[in-house]
Amino acid sequence: MSLGNGFQRLQASNLPIFRWERGAAVWFYTPGGLAVVPAGMAENFQSQTTGDPRSRQGAAAWLYQRAVQAQRAWSEISARPYAPTCLTLYLHNACNLACTYCYSATQTGPADHLTLATIRDAARIVAENCQRQGLPFTAVFHGGGEPTLYPAEVDAALDLLEGIAADNGLAIFRYIATNGVLRPERAAWLARRFDLIGISCDGPSEIQNQQRLHPQGLDAPQMIEQTANIIHQAGKPLHVRVTLTPASFRRQPEIAAYISEELRPQEIHVEPVYRAGRVKSGDCFTPEQADEFVGAFLEARSIAQYYSIPWLTSGSRPWEVHGPYCQVFRNVLHLIPGSAATACFKTIDAGQADQQHLAIAVSAATRAILSLTRPTFNHCAGPCWRKRRNARPASIDTTASESARIFVRPRARPPRQVFAAGCSAA
Numbered sequence: 229m230s231l232g233n234g235f236q237r238l239q240a241s242n243l244p245i246f247r248w249e250r251g252a253a254v255w256f257y258t259p260g261g262l263a264v265v266p267a268g269m270a271e272n273f274q275s276q277t278t279g280d281p282r283s284r285q286g287a288a289a290w291l292y293q294r295a296v297q298a299q300r301a302w303s304e305i306s307a308r309p310y311a312p313t314c315l316t317l318y319l320h321n322a323c324n325l326a327c328t329y330c331y332s333a334t335q336t337g338p339a340d341h342l343t344l345a346t347i348r349d350a351a352r353i354v355a356e357n358c359q360r361q362g363l364p365f366t367a368v369f370h371g372g373g374e375p376t377l378y379p380a381e382v383d384a385a386l387d388l389l390e391g392i393a394a395d396n397g398l399a400i401f402r403y404i405a406t407n408g409v410l411r412p413e414r415a416a417w418l419a420r421r422f423d424l425i426g427i428s429c430d431g432p433s434e435i436q437n438q439q440r441l442h443p444q445g446l447d448a449p450q451m452i453e454q455t456a457n458i459i460h461q462a463g464k465p466l467h468v469r470v471t472l473t474p475a476s477f478r479r480q481p482e483i484a485a486y487i488s489e490e491l492r493p494q495e496i497h498v499e500p501v502y503r504a505g506r507v508k509s510g511d512c513f514t515p516e517q518a519d520e521f522v523g524a525f526l527e528a529r530s531i532a533q534y535y536s537i538p539w540l541t542s543g544s545r546p547w548e549v550h551g552p553y554c555q556v557f558r559n560v561l562h563l564i565p566g567s568a569a570t571a572c573f574k575t576i577d578a579g580q581a582d583q584q585h586l587a588i589a590v591s592a593a594t595r596a597i598l599s600l601t602r603p604t605f606n607h608c609a610g611p612c613w614r615k616r617r618n619a620r621p622a623s624i625d626t627t628a629s630e631s632a633r634i635f636v637r638p639r640a641r642p643p644r645q646v647f648a649a650g651c652s653a654a
């Protein structure tokens with residue numbers, strides 16, 4: 229098993245310790261810690277880490293402890309009952325754009341739409357959990373597919389969810405992710421019905437028109453700017469999501485300036501392109517691009533900060549405990565076209581969920597949600613890097629010996645190659 233392109237898990241250990249040979253040094257990584265060991269001392273370091281506990285000292289003992297803690301934290305996360313308090317709906321996979329990296333693009337054409345009956349079943353489960361935990365009901369309308377293409381479906385689903393939330397005495401929070409290429413009246417409707425709107429925009433028109441194509445050649449950037457204005461006029465918060473590709477990541481500062489000035493969102497989230505749908509592994513990032521990626525990211529972050537806008541990424545967080553982007557571990561109940569519930573955010577329809585064993589607790593015959601149990605990662609056949617990687621909070625550690633440098637800085641930027649491993653395998 230490898231972690232990204234470079235790290236290989238140490239077979240001699242049942243703990244999450246990974247090794248990467250990097251010229252004159254060997255890197256040993258476990259969630260929350262990285263030790264860089266001179267190549268000549270690496271074998272000794274490794275055998276201390278994995279072998280007889282009495283021989284363990286200094287950095288090897290420190291790394292081992294980090295790995296034990298990570299394993300324990302992961303077991304705790306895995307053992308928590310699955311009690312979703314957020315309902316995510318992929319209503320269909322139809323879209324008015326044809327992005328080069330679309331992860332919901334299929335060979336098989338339009339998918340079935342989600343039915344209100346399935347949404348109702350799922351919403352009742354979520355509402356019960358919200359009530360038990362004293363939380364508001366969170367409803368998320370998300371693509372693959374552009375959810376606003378069929379506003380009547382969105383209205384019907386929202387009315388249903390609002391009714392179920394009210395019946396259970398719950399407040400409801402409504403979020404929608406859209407490509408923002410909307411006519412003004414539809415943008416106004418969006419702003420009326422949702423509490424938070426996320427628009428996907430990859431930057432100024434040259435980048436946007438290269439990556440997020442409009443098949444009829446409409447001026448998509450101009451329409452997105454108009455949508456953002458309408459949302460601001462309605463007083464609703466706006467987030468922007470930017471997908472970075474190997475062709476665009478060097479232009480992050482320019483992208484940050486454009487979005488901050490023209491769209492003026494409350495937050496900007498940048499994500500390296502996922503390997504899914506139209507994106508093949510050769511179209512993703514490589515570890516060699518990590519330095520440039522991080523450099524451009526930090527420069528862009530300073531520009532966004534000038535406008536008081538956070539410039540964020542979920543690309544890699546080696547310092548904290550978190551699950552992968554598995555919806556089940558995030559207590560999200562995620563429905564997809566074909567009326568299935570899935571464990572993985574990258575699943576685009578019921579057929580794929582069945583094929584990859586990602587459907588959860590759904591009757592295959594009726595697509596009715598029967599009951600929910602938390603599946604394990606073992607059910608998942610997908611090549612998800614993050615499912616093999618868990619992190620725990622790091623603390624400043626002063627045990628660095630002369631033979632190994634240890635990098636553990638809470639909320640510091642991740643080591644570039646660790647970041648790159650995440651990018652290239654996302």
Ligand code: SF4
Pocket residue numbers: 323324325326327329330331332333371372373374407428440
């Ligand atoms: S807007 Fe989203 S669903 Fe539509 S083509 Fe682009 S990536 Fe795919």
